[in-house]
Amino acid sequence: SYELTQPPSVSVSPGQTASITCSGDKLGEKYACWYQQKPGQSPVLVIHQDTKRPSGIPERFSGSNSGNTATLTISGTQAMDEADYYCQACDTGTGVFGGGTKLTVL
């Protein structure tokens, strides 16, 4: 079955740029989605179709997808961005998730 791999943790200083990667076989030929989940809350979709932000998601969130790797980039990271982030292969009706990355803003 298809698998997606994320780093368990990423740290970033406030105001800096955070990059979270998601690796999978030929992931660039599929679409990637990204979700943010804060403790005790349901996940929130922050990126779909590789690069598109849903309404209400700040412009500092962006995405890319090429080769075997999709990347979520958060520019000018704020303390409120501290959360778990999950990628998903959202190409078809199926949808495996990556293992998740804990983003720490310190």
Added chain:
Amino acid sequence: QLQLQESGPGLVKPSETLSLTCAVSGGSVSTSSYFWGWIRQPPGKGLEWIGNIYYSGSTFYNPSLKSRVTISVDTSKSQFSLKLSSVTAADTAVYYCARRETKRGGGFDYWGQGTLVTVSS
């Protein structure tokens, strides 16, 4: 505003069948633009996609769970349901229902609040 609400027993015995329902309000499940899905999250762990259903009844299941999962939709009640058979302690998780666009690259854009199901005797 679309809302999804999971309901069902919070405690299920090992080897029995877990049954949950997701009620959809503020919108219709009878739309060609969306799938309706189930996702779960064991305590302290990551998200696991369980499966999706289209309003017509077409389904997509996670291969690792396919032999135990049944997802159905009731358009007259604007709800869809999950059944997971032969449960074990490994099936203890928060179960979420969610909506996902059918277009390629569409994500789960509306989620329920989640319901914790514990498998224990």
